[in-house]
Amino acid sequence: MVRAIRLLGVFLRIGLLGEAQYRANFVIQLLETGLGLVTALGTIWIVFSQTDTLGGWGPAELAALVGVYFIVYGGIQLVVAPSLQKFMEDIVSGNFDYTLTKPADAQLLSSLSEVRVWRVADVVLGICVLTAAIIRESMTVGWPQTLQFLLALALGSVIVYSFWIILATLAFWFIRIDNLLQIFWAMYTAGRWPVGIYPEWLKWTLTVVVPIAFAVTVPAEAVSGRVSGMTFLGAAALALFLALFSRWFWRQGIRRYSGASA
Amino acid sequence: MTMETATSPRSSRVHPRPWLAAYPAFFRISMLSNIQYRVAGAIWMIGMILEPLIYLTVWTTVADSQGGAVGGFTKGEFAAYYAFLLLVNHLTFTWVMHEFQYRVQYGSFSFALLRPVHPIHEDIAMNIAFKIVQLAVILPGILVLCVAFRPTFEPVGWSLALFVPVLALGFLIRFLFEWTLAMAAFWTTRVNALNQMYFSLQMFLSGRVAPIALLPLWVSDVAQHLPFYYAIGFPVEVALGRLSPEEAIKGVLLQLAWLAIMGAIIALVWKNAARRFTAVGS
Numbered sequence: 001m002v003r004a005i006r007l008l009g010v011f012l013r014i015g016l017l018g019e020a021q022y023r024a025n026f027v028i029q030l031l032e033t034g035l036g037l038v039t040a041l042g043t044i045w046i047v048f049s050q051t052d053t054l055g056g057w058g059p060a061e062l063a064a065l066v067g068v069y070f071i072v073y074g075g076i077q078l079v080v081a082p083s084l085q086k087f088m089e090d091i092v093s094g095n096f097d098y099t100l101t102k103p104a105d106a107q108l109l110s111s112l113s114e115v116r117v118w119r120v121a122d123v124v125l126g127i128c129v130l131t132a133a134i135i136r137e138s139m140t141v142g143w144p145q146t147l148q149f150l151l152a153l154a155l156g157s158v159i160v161y162s163f164w165i166i167l168a169t170l171a172f173w174f175i176r177i178d179n180l181l182q183i184f185w186a187m188y189t190a191g192r193w194p195v196g197i198y199p200e201w202l203k204w205t206l207t208v209v210v211p212i213a214f215a216v217t218v219p220a221e222a223v224s225g226r227v228s229g230m231t232f233l234g235a236a237a238l239a240l241f242l243a244l245f246s247r248w249f250w251r252q253g254i255r256r257y258s259g260a261s262a
Numbered sequence: 263m264t265m266e267t268a269t270s271p272r273s274s275r276v277h278p279r280p281w282l283a284a285y286p287a288f289f290r291i292s293m294l295s296n297i298q299y300r301v302a303g304a305i306w307m308i309g310m311i312l313e314p315l316i317y318l319t320v321w322t323t324v325a326d327s328q329g330g331a332v333g334g335f336t337k338g339e340f341a342a343y344y345a346f347l348l349l350v351n352h353l354t355f356t357w358v359m360h361e362f363q364y365r366v367q368y369g370s371f372s373f374a375l376l377r378p379v380h381p382i383h384e385d386i387a388m389n390i391a392f393k394i395v396q397l398a399v400i401l402p403g404i405l406v407l408c409v410a411f412r413p414t415f416e417p418v419g420w421s422l423a424l425f426v427p428v429l430a431l432g433f434l435i436r437f438l439f440e441w442t443l444a445m446a447a448f449w450t451t452r453v454n455a456l457n458q459m460y461f462s463l464q465m466f467l468s469g470r471v472a473p474i475a476l477l478p479l480w481v482s483d484v485a486q487h488l489p490f491y492y493a494i495g496f497p498v499e500v501a502l503g504r505l506s507p508e509e510a511i512k513g514v515l516l517q518l519a520w521l522a523i524m525g526a527i528i529a530l531v532w533k534n535a536a537r538r539f540t541a542v543g544s
Contacts, residue, residue: 032458039462043471049478050332051324179305186309190316197323199410202315 007104008079008112015115029118033070033125040066040192041129055197060137062194065220067130069192072156072215074122080161081181082114084168088178091171096257107250111165134223141223148222148232155235156215162242163211165250172253184210191216214238281379288387296395303392304399310352311403317471318344318411333476338414339502343473345407345415346498350429351470352400353393354436354493358385359457362444367451371539382441382528389437418503424510425501431517436493438524445528448535469495489520 019025041063048059057065087110090096099109134141167184170177187205191212195203207213214235221227296303321340325332335343365371374381407413443460447453465471466481468490474482485491496513499505505513 028452028455031455035455035458035462039465042466046466046472046477047320047324050476051327053327054320055323179302182305183308186312189309190312193316193320198319201410202319 003104004108004112007108008115011079011112011115012117015117019117026118026121029121030125033074033121037066037070037125037129040069055194057194058137060133061220061224063133063136064130064223065194065216066192067126067128067133068153068220068223069216070122070126070129071153072126072160072191072219073188074119074124074126075157076160076164077116077122078119079115080111080164082116083111084164085181086114087111087168088171091257092175100254100257106254107165107247110168111161130223145223145225148225148227149219151232152214152219152222152227152235155232155239156211156219158239159211159235159242160215162239162246165246166242169246169250169253172256188212194220211238211242281383284377284379284383285387288384289391292388292391293395296392300395303396307352307396307399307403310355311348311400311407313470314344314348314351315407318407321472321476322411333473335473335476336414338412340473341407341411341413342415342502343498344411345404345413346501347470347494348400348404348407350432350494350497350501352396353429354433354497356385356389356437356440358437359440359444359453359460362447363451363453366447366539375536375539380532385441386437415502420507421500421503421505421510424514425497428500428510428514428517429497431514431521432493432497435489435517435520435524438521438528439489439493442524442527442531445531445535448538464490464494467491468493469498473499487516489524492517492520 044059044062044066047054048062052058054062087096087099090099090110096110099106099113102109163184167177167180170180187210190198190202190206195206195213195217198206203213218227218231218235221231318340321332321335322337325335325337325340330336365374371381374384377384440460443456444453446456466477467474467485467488469485474485474491474495476482477485485495492513496517500510500513
């Protein structure tokens with residue numbers, strides 16, 4: 001664990017040094033993310049000009065959901081997505097050989113090796129929206145809610161990360177899986193709304209097949225302390241199962257890898 | 263390929279409209295490559311189908327909480343609106359704004375510029391071919407939507423007949439609009455922010471987030487004068503038969519006006535834009 005954090009620190013520094021040459025990109029990134037946020041919040045504004053509640057969610061709660069959506073999105077785009085994207089390219093080019101020869105766990109290296117620093121903008125703006133939503137509605141967010149939120153967010157992160165590892169591991173067999181990632185991103189946009197409003201089949205898809213519900217909806221519910229013990233138990237069970245399964249699956253994948261010139 | 267056509271006897275017969283003669287060739291190439299990459303294409307369509315499904319769910323939920331209807335739309339009418347929106351959005355969408363960036367940055371524009379026809383014709387032919395192939399995914403998507411949400415739709419004869427030309431005009435408006443904006447790539451390499459701004463405006467003003475009747479009054483007033491609505495929302499509402507004959511005619515006239523404006527802009531700017539293009543290694 002300590003090692004993992006140290007490695008992340010190293011890659012973060014490399015990413016920062018690389019991106020520091022393109023500082024203007026940070027402004028551009030802020031602008032793009034800001035536009036995305038304005039679009040999301042504008043949509044909420046239009047919806048709530050016609051109603052007071054959407055499937056039991058008020059405007060502030062939905063704004064908090066958008067905040068969480070951007071935090072998680074930024075988190076994925078910051079490290080997981082670019083690193084695993086690079087990993088898949090390495091499988092194609094055979095550069096994955098070098099990862100295997102390094103004296104650290106290959107899964108760890110592959111999921112940290114590329115940090116897109118400016119994506120921090122998404123996380124920061126997400127936190128701003130979340131905080132603004134809480135303050136504006138003077139929601140009572142004490143320690144219990146904060147802890148619940150952090151726990152839900154941690155479990156959601158484990159679930160999403162494991163899910164990405166499983167997708168990426170498929171590259172050992174199918175080489176090109178960009179298309180699967182495309183499905184993930186398409187489904188992810190559905191997370192901007194509470195999954196409870198969707199028809200049953202879509203709700204289950206978003207909970208079990210592509211686990212957006214646990215990554216976005218549940219943490220957002222936790223902000224106002226509306227998550228039941230059962231849901232937490234379910235999330236913990238799914239997180240544990242996916243973490244173990246993805247690790248096992250990754251090992252199977254590595255065993256299959258034959259190198260570029262073998 | 264060029265060699266062959268240059269020596270073939272057919273080349274001596276100059277076509278009165280060379281750009282028109284190029285269409286079947288562009289069309290065939292694109293058709294074949296789309297069929298070859300059918301899985302990738304089908305997966306791209308998932309997002310296309312999911313978006314209207316998401317907004318339809320939202321508005322159905324709102325209608326439910328407001329006693330079955332909101333802003334003049336019942337649940338069934340929302341379903342019909344988004345079923346047509348799915349079709350219209352698919353048939354009018356373009357990817358030129360994304361592609362221009364690569365073309366200019368990686369220099370693949372060189373080839374298009376060497377051809378004796380304006381590059382926009384290749385883009386239009388490719389776009390139409392892609393959509394015809396992908397209808398194989400979109401139509402089942404519409405079917406799923408109809409089964410899950412049960413639209414209420416009473417066809418109005420004249421309106422449905424008008425839908426076809428209005429849709430064609432909508433396609434041209436969106437195409438020329440996005441092609442115009444895409445030319446920005448000749449001046450700056452950072453077109454993403456511009457694209458994002460365009461897409462954000464389009465989401466609201468075209469009727470994708472909500473039928474524009476549900477927007478705050480001043481927003482829908484603005485939307486009714488801008489091209490976004492005439493590319494997507496207007497054809498949908500014509501198909502549904504929600505507009506009076508006067509409104510429909512006024513809409514068609516505005517469509518034609520916007521088309522003329524875009525055409526004029528492209529004609530004016532294109533020569534200057536292309537002149538800025540420098541291929542590496544020339």
